[in-house]
Amino acid sequence: xxKDDLSGKNLxxxxxxxxxxxxxxxxxxxxxxxxxxxxxxxDANLAGSDLHDADLQNADxxxxDLHDADLxxxxxxxxxxxxxxxxxxxxxxxxxxAEVERHANVSHARSARVDVxxxxxxxxxxxxxxxxxxxxxxxxxxxALGDWSVRDxxxxxxxxxxxxxxxxxxxxxxxxxxxxxxxxTPEEIGTGAAEDETKLQAVNAWLHERSAHRxxxxxxxEAALQWALLRAIVERMPDTLLNDPAAFPRLDGQSxxxxxxxGDLFSHFHDEHEPGLHAWLARMRGRPxxx
Numbered sequence: 001x002x003k004d005d006l007s008g009k010n011l012x013x014x015x016x017x018x019x020x021x022x023x024x025x026x027x028x029x030x031x032x033x034x035x036x037x038x039x040x041x042x043d044a045n046l047a048g049s050d051l052h053d054a055d056l057q058n059a060d061x062x063x064x065d066l067h068d069a070d071l072x073x074x075x076x077x078x079x080x081x082x083x084x085x086x087x088x089x090x091x092x093x094x095x096x097x098a099e100v101e102r103h104a105n106v107s108h109a110r111s112a113r114v115d116v117x118x119x120x121x122x123x124x125x126x127x128x129x130x131x132x133x134x135x136x137x138x139x140x141x142x143x144a145l146g147d148w149s150v151r152d153x154x155x156x157x158x159x160x161x162x163x164x165x166x167x168x169x170x171x172x173x174x175x176x177x178x179x180x181x182x183x184x185t186p187e188e189i190g191t192g193a194a195e196d197e198t199k200l201q202a203v204n205a206w207l208h209e210r211s212a213h214r215x216x217x218x219x220x221x222e223a224a225l226q227w228a229l230l231r232a233i234v235e236r237m238p239d240t241l242l243n244d245p246a247a248f249p250r251l252d253g254q255s256x257x258x259x260x261x262x263g264d265l266f267s268h269f270h271d272e273h274e275p276g277l278h279a280w281l282a283r284m285r286g287r288p289x290x291x
Contacts, residue, residue: 007029010030014035018174018175024041026046028048028049029046029050030050037057038059038173038174039059047068049070056075057078057079058241061081062084065086066084066086067085067090069090070091119263124227124231127223130277155211155222156207165226165233171237
């Protein structure tokens with residue numbers, strides 16, 4: 001409900017979790033006990049609003065006007081209040097000493113977020129340099145990596161990324177992630193045992209069959225969109241999720257920030273597929289780009 005005029009409305013106990021209320025006018029509204037968890041309130045007008053005991057966990061208050069807003073007993077976990085406007089006149093906030101300490105932590109988290117985004121940008125630049133350097137006519141040639149073409153490899157990587165990106169996006173939005181449709185979940189595949197390898201290959205075969213009919217342009221577009229989505233998710237993700245080692249169990253005790261900065265999030269490509277692609281390209285040198 002972007003840009004809604006809800007000024008002066010009684011919205012006590014209303015659930016607006018995950019709603020897009022960017023630039024909405026909520027001035028003077030009563031939002032006591034309302035759920036605004038994960039709501040997008042960028043540049044919203046909350047001046048004079050009553051947010052007593054409202055749940056604002058992980059809400060985005062960037063640029064929101066909190067002039068004379070009452071935040072007594074509001075749940076503010078994951079909210080960066082330093083990005084709101086007119087904060088000095090809001091009431092019901094934690095004591096000043098606690099706020100100073102929290103703001104220092106926020107500044108550190110902002111710096112860490114910049115490093116994470118820089119790593120994503122560097123990884124994408126490397127990805128683009130590799131695949132944009134391959135002539136389009138070569139992308140469908142068989143046997144680039146085993147029986148797979150380059151297009152097959154890209155589709156395979158995108159297929160494995162999709163459920164995880166869905167999980168990250170759902171966490172930011174405060175919703176349940178969609179079912180992947182895979183024959184086995186990552187948790188069911190596990191690691192090491194012979195039956196796990198069978199399940200892994202079943203997933204790979206399912207992903208390959210699912211993408212076999214797609215054109216190279218469609219496959220390249222999906223990969224590009226996934227890079228953009230990962231960056232957008234990290235930009236929007238609350239610090240509590242980005243830096244929490246327990247937020248995403250599939251990361252084995254690492255936070256998403258650590259997983260990205262340390263490069264582990266990109267190891268599937270770098271360790272399992274990139275060396276083979278470079279070897280194939282070396283063999284292809286000197287061959288005509290067309291045909």
